[in-house]
Amino acid sequence: MLSSYADLSGKSAVVTGGSRGIGARTARMLAAQGVRVCVIGRDKNALDDVVAEISAAGGTAIGAVADVTSAAELAAARDQVETEFGRVDILAAFAGGMGYPTPISELTEQFWRRVLDSDLTSVFLTVQAFLPGLLAQGSGSIITMASAAGRQPSQANLAYGVANAGVVMLTRHLATEVGPRGIRVNALAPSSILTEKVAANMPEAVQQQVAAAHPLRRLGLPEDVAEAALFLASDASSYLSGITIDVAGGRITN
Numbered sequence: 001m002l003s004s005y006a007d008l009s010g011k012s013a014v015v016t017g018g019s020r021g022i023g024a025r026t027a028r029m030l031a032a033q034g035v036r037v038c039v040i041g042r043d044k045n046a047l048d049d050v051v052a053e054i055s056a057a058g059g060t061a062i063g064a065v066a067d068v069t070s071a072a073e074l075a076a077a078r079d080q081v082e083t084e085f086g087r088v089d090i091l092a093a094f095a096g097g098m099g100y101p102t103p104i105s106e107l108t109e110q111f112w113r114r115v116l117d118s119d120l121t122s123v124f125l126t127v128q129a130f131l132p133g134l135l136a137q138g139s140g141s142i143i144t145m146a147s148a149a150g151r152q153p154s155q156a157n158l159a160y161g162v163a164n165a166g167v168v169m170l171t172r173h174l175a176t177e178v179g180p181r182g183i184r185v186n187a188l189a190p191s192s193i194l195t196e197k198v199a200a201n202m203p204e205a206v207q208q209q210v211a212a213a214h215p216l217r218r219l220g221l222p223e224d225v226a227e228a229a230l231f232l233a234s235d236a237s238s239y240l241s242g243i244t245i246d247v248a249g250g251r252i253t254n
């Protein structure tokens with residue numbers, strides 16, 4: 001980890017999608033800065049592993065099992081974390097990831113609705129669950145997870161692109177609405193990030209092709225996204241709100 005943000009120490013964070021991939025790396029890196037972290041996901045075993053790893057490294061973490069497409073499950077997770085930590089300062093709504101390439105001819109209504117639920121409605125529901133606490137304390141940093149697929153057409157399926165473009169607008173709208181109440185809202189839009197899942201599913205030759213399509217000539221790493229998340233969580237970005245950071249190796253067209 002390259003960065004160090006003294007102001008993060010003692011704060012508390014919720015990271016949805018914290019059981020693996022980008023969310024798990026972000027949770028570990030926040031904990032290393034002295035942040036108490038609650039990781040949310042559906043896979044209890046994977047959450048337990050992340051919590052154990054953070055604890056073994058001297059950090060503080062708890063896990064909450066919840067499907068982020070369910071308002072009721074998010075409300076239960078919110079109650080758990082607010083009871084254990086007292087407050088939430090940083091909300092990282094990172095869960096999602098239904099970007100599998102699917103041609104429009106094979107994109108069923110059911111799949112469309114699942115992707116919108118998983119990658120857009122989930123962010124709305126997560127924000128809705130935790131916003132009352134943030135508003136009551138009059139401070140906080142919300143970080144949403146968009147995607148390069150929401151910034152320009154890509155190999156990912158249409159529903160995923162639309163969902164992530166929606167996350168960008170949700171972020172801008174929310175930033176306008178809650179900025180006067182002391183809350184910042186920003187998005188991250190990663191391009192191809194070499195998570196465990198991507199490493200397992202993308203053949204080496206394709207990884208090289210994708211890397212070559214980025215000006216920085218490599219795939220992104222989970223820590224590249226986590227570093228940007230730490231910056232947005234910290235007061236180092238205290239005058240930034242409503243923006244989307246393209247964590248994309250220079251591959252930007254907007």
Ligand SMILES: NC(=O)c1ccc[n+]([C@@H]2O[C@H](COP(=O)([O-])OP(=O)(O)OC[C@H]3O[C@@H](n4cnc5c(N)ncnc54)[C@H](OP(=O)(O)O)[C@@H]3O)[C@@H](O)[C@H]2O)c1
Pocket residue numbers: 016017018019020021022023040041042043044046066067068069094095096097098099118119122145146147148189190191192193194195196197198
């Ligand atoms: N990797 C990339 O190249 C890339 C690029 C752009 C954007 N992103 C975005 O970054 C985020 C994280 O992706 P990743 O690559 O780290 O994926 P990943 O390794 O597959 O992890 C996905 C995470 O999201 C959680 N999740 C998914 N749906 C959920 C649901 N309905 N309820 C609760 N948790 C749910 C998973 O938890 P459980 O497994 O425990 O349920 C897991 O922790 C996603 O939003 C994805 O769209 C990724």
